Amino acid sequence: MSSGKHLNGVRVKHCKNTAGQDIIPMSLPEKVFIPMGQHIGAPCQPVVAVGEQVKLGQKIGEAVKYVGAPIHSSVSGEVTGIRQEMSQMGVIDTIIEITPDGKQEKADSVVPPTVTDRESFIKAVRESGVVGLGGATFPMSVKFDVKEPLKVDTFIINGAECEPYITVDHRNMLTHTQEIVDGARAVLKWLDIERCIIGIETNKPDAIKAFRDILGDDSKIKVQELRQVYPQGAERVIIYECTGRHLVAGKLPAHIGCIVSNVSSVLKMQQYLATGMPLVSRSMTVDGNVVKEPKNVDVPIGTPLCDVIEFCGGTSGEVRKIILGGPMMGRAIPRDDFGVIKGNSAILCFDEKFAKQEQEKACINCGRCVRxxxxxxxxxxxxxxxxxxxxxxIREYDVYTCMECGCCSFVCPARKQLSFEIKLAKQWVMEEDRKAKAKAEAEAAAAKEEGGSK
Ligand code: SF4
Ligand code: SF4
Structure with a gap:
């Protein structure tokens, strides 16, 4: 149960211009560009070749490591290229180019999976290709595969959607309420979890009501109303707000008895269980002050971002900043021709006024960043x-605990780039720790070898 206490955070102007708009399917693009690195963990290996015909939902990338999720074709058509290119993540990745044939014929593999126990459930979730669709892209099956002696008693469905502009989770909660509840029930049943809490910010009363109408007096699944504050949807924050449990840096939610999944991920998982269609498209909000017709769109994975923007009427005036995800935690990208990936919840386009970086001033010790x-x-x-x-x-002041939410920079009257600097500091400490660990392991291995040869 909630402790009644709250973590800090900030009030941000919400600008949820598309909150009243249903998610509409996007027309097929001329080509899709599907990168093999779309999740936390090692990129997938392509399992198709140039010239091969593929169908909708066919696996085209196999997860090679435990932390991974397969990738499937979002169209039927021909594989017309496999190249090493810069992806929207800023790294060189393998990109599979497919030219759609317009038929959208389903692959033979698209049949509902047989689930009879915990193991087959986790296997099915892995095959669904679903990852954290809020942006974290952690493979869902890995999250579910909690090893003993850890025992999870609470499944939290994250419907906070606290970032400004983004409204697709809200729309999914309104139009797919029953499927999300079915997905929650499947998770409770197959993973033997006692209860589910659906956390929703109070600025979405219609979604709260939709769930309560369906759930009635369900003893296992409850809706928890959450304050409208950023970053309410961050994993550590929503766990605390829903259960009163603190997740410390370096630990998984399962260490404190919880699994957290984004609400749209639960929906995609349930759709796979019901139909066998893996994750081949994702819903996105397209907005920003230069987008002519802001919309919520369901987009085939791999669709060029510029096609999605064009589908929303294009832009007026000069675009100076494109952000993937929300303005608080999203990433600015240099070009708009990258293919959409599973983790893209929004495309936001802004003009000079928004993009302008204000000049940093000296700190006035106001303490707002701390509060x-x-x-x-x-x-x-x-x-x-x-x-x-x-x-x-930096280590002593607990940099590992920083979740890079950006609240400190947001409230700073001196416009200091605090979260950016702290992110760099964290990367530095992590790299130094990684090097120290590798050195210690190498020394231990050498000592063992020396001991064995005596
Ligand atoms: S970015 Fe890190 S330091 Fe700044 S408010 Fe968020 S958690 Fe705190
Ligand atoms: S919010 Fe900015 S000005 Fe205020 S104490 Fe923090 S860094 Fe200094």
Whole structure:
């Protein structure tokens, strides 16, 4: 149950211009460009070749490591290229280009999976290709595959959608309420979890009502109303708000008895269980002050971002910033011809006024960044120690706990780029720790070898 206490956070202007708009399917693009790295973990290996005909839902990328999720074709057509190229993640990736034939014929493999126990359920979820659709892209099957002695008693469905502009989770909750509840029941049944909490911010009363109308007095699944505050949808925040349990840095939610899934991920999982169609499209909000017709769109994976923007009427004026995801935690990208990937919840396009970086001023010690930090960190100190390259102090001030939410930068009247500097500091500490661990392991292996040869 909720502790009644709350973590800090900030009030952001919501700009949810598309909240009243249903998600409409997008027309097929001329080509799709599907990268093999669409999730946390190693990229997939292509299992198709140039010239091959593929069908809708056919597997085209196999997950090669445990932390991974297969990738499926979003169209029927011909594989017309497999190349190494820069992906929207800023890394060189294998991109499969498919030219649709317009028929959208389903692959023979698209049949509902047989689920009879926990193992077959987790296998089915893996085959669905579903990952965290809120943007985290953690493979859903890996999240579900909790190893003993950990025991999960609470499944949290994240319907907070606290980022400004994005409204697709809200729309999915309104139009697919029953399917999401069915998905929640499947998770409780096959993973033997006692209860499910659907966390929704109070600014979506229609979604709260839709679930309550269906659930009635269901003893296992409840809706938890959440305050409208950013970053309510962050994993650690929603766990605390729904259960009163603290997730410390470096631990998984399962360590405190929880699994958290984004509401649209649960929907896609349930659709796979019911139909056998894996994740081949995703819903996205297209908005921003230069987009002519902001919309919620269901987009085939791999569709060029520029085609999606064009489907929404294109833009008026000069586009100076394109963000994938929300403005608080999303990523700015340099071009608009990348293919859509599973983790893209929104495309936001802005003009010069929005994109302009304000000049940083000196800190006035107002303390707003400290009060706004949901993790009770000291953003000023962390940023200062980064500037001075004080590795041990950065560690001491708990940089690992930073979830890069951006609240500190958002509230700073001096416009200091605190979260950016703290992110760099965190990467530095992680890299140093990784090197130290590798060195210790190498030394231990060498010592063992030396001991064995004596
Ligand atoms: S970015 Fe990190 S330091 Fe800044 S408010 Fe968020 S958690 Fe705190
Ligand atoms: S919010 Fe900005 S000005 Fe205020 S203490 Fe933090 S860094 Fe300084």
């Amino acid at each position: 706004g930090c949901p993790m009770n960190l000291m953003p000023t100190r962390l940023a200062r120690y980064w500037e001075r390259q004080e590795l041990e102090l």
